[in-house]
Amino acid sequence: MExxxxxxxxxxxxxxxxxxxxxxxxxxGSRIKGKDEAIDKILICLAAxxxx
Amino acid sequence: MIEDLPGVGKTTxxxxxxxxxxxxxxRIQFTSDLLPTDVTGVSIYDERERSFVxxxxxxxxxxVLADEINRATPKxxxxxLEVMDHGRVTIDGETYSVGEPFIVLAxxxxxxxxxxxxxxxxxxxxxxxxxxxxxxxxxxxxxxxAGENAGYDDLEFSNPVSRDEIVNIxxxxxxxxxxxxxxxxxxxxxxxxxxxxxxxxxISVRGSLALKNAAQARxxxxxxxxxxxxxxxxxxxxVLSHRLNLRRPSSDAIEERRLxxxxxxxxxxxxxxxx
Numbered sequence: 001m002e003x004x005x006x007x008x009x010x011x012x013x014x015x016x017x018x019x020x021x022x023x024x025x026x027x028x029g030s031r032i033k034g035k036d037e038a039i040d041k042i043l044i045c046l047a048a049x050x051x052x
Numbered sequence: 053m054i055e056d057l058p059g060v061g062k063t064t065x066x067x068x069x070x071x072x073x074x075x076x077x078x079r080i081q082f083t084s085d086l087l088p089t090d091v092t093g094v095s096i097y098d099e100r101e102r103s104f105v106x107x108x109x110x111x112x113x114x115x116v117l118a119d120e121i122n123r124a125t126p127k128x129x130x131x132x133l134e135v136m137d138h139g140r141v142t143i144d145g146e147t148y149s150v151g152e153p154f155i156v157l158a159x160x161x162x163x164x165x166x167x168x169x170x171x172x173x174x175x176x177x178x179x180x181x182x183x184x185x186x187x188x189x190x191x192x193x194x195x196x197x198a199g200e201n202a203g204y205d206d207l208e209f210s211n212p213v214s215r216d217e218i219v220n221i222x223x224x225x226x227x228x229x230x231x232x233x234x235x236x237x238x239x240x241x242x243x244x245x246x247x248x249x250x251x252x253x254x255i256s257v258r259g260s261l262a263l264k265n266a267a268q269a270r271x272x273x274x275x276x277x278x279x280x281x282x283x284x285x286x287x288x289x290x291v292l293s294h295r296l297n298l299r300r301p302s303s304d305a306i307e308e309r310r311l312x313x314x315x316x317x318x319x320x321x322x323x324x325x326x327x
Binding site for chain 1: 054061064065069072073155156166180181184186188191193195200209211213218220221224225226227229262265268269273275277278290
């Protein structure tokens with residue numbers, strides 16, 4: 001993941017989000033091998049909150 | 053919606069996501085005899101109380117896996133409509149809220165037609181994205197073959213992410229900045245699907261809101277608090293393709309998916325990106 005750039009949101013919120021995303025990706029990636037794109041997208045879905 | 057061939061890890065991915073979060077998780081195996089009340093719950097008469105009491109169904113969880121969703125009848129599939137829209141269920145005039153956070157993951161196999169009921173457009177429109185797994189690379193499959201941790205029966209992660217952390221992330225996503233030019237870019241893509249003659253119908257307003265949300269979430273995922281055109285571009289096919297149907301449908305679901313994705317790619321190549 002890229003370095004956090006924070007202009008519009010508090011740095012703490014950005015850092016907390018990055019930490020959670022990294023943890024989720026590490027946990028899921030420990031079991032699902034070679035499917036980074038699918039993992040990235042499912043985590044984006046989770047963060048987006050399903051449907052508006 | 054995770055759509056792919058059998059045995060490529062769709063259900064395992066859903067289990068992993070559920071285990072990576074400290075949350076309630078329920079798996080519902082969709083079959084042709086599954087009833088709406090098997091999903092949402094049912095009111096039963098309590099002799100002692102001398103009144104009807106509501107028994108909550110498996111939908112009352114944080115993560116619900118609707119496995120092989122297209123094996124259930126349209127009536128049962130439709131029982132997910134309200135809950136996917138509003139996070140609540142109305143039964144016998146009473147409304148009940150489901151878990152927070154709430155996410156429905158569904159799997160379906162695009163090849164098997166026998167005994168399946170294709171999801172109606174209104175249902176497909178309620179899934180934020182359609183994802184594919186694909187076959188693993190040779191190296192990855194070798195790791196799977198050599199490893200002892202295949203499958204999901206013994207799955208347990210230490211230090212899972214809490215529900216509050218997910219709720220906070222969702223709140224942060226909604227505050228990720230979108231410049232007007234990005235909104236115009238989203239609108240340009242959406243409009244192009246509505247005028248494309250090969251599609252039966254264009255993307256709904258729900259679909260355009262989904263693209264906006266997903267772009268904000270992608271920006272945050274990659275450590276930014278503002279959306280770039282690439283966030284919209286990179287996520288568009290997954291957010292839009294399952295909402296679009298060809299005017300002249302193909303008899304092969306995989307071929308149809310490929311054709312739709314090809315047209316979406318063509319639209320993305322034509323609609324000018326903001327500088």
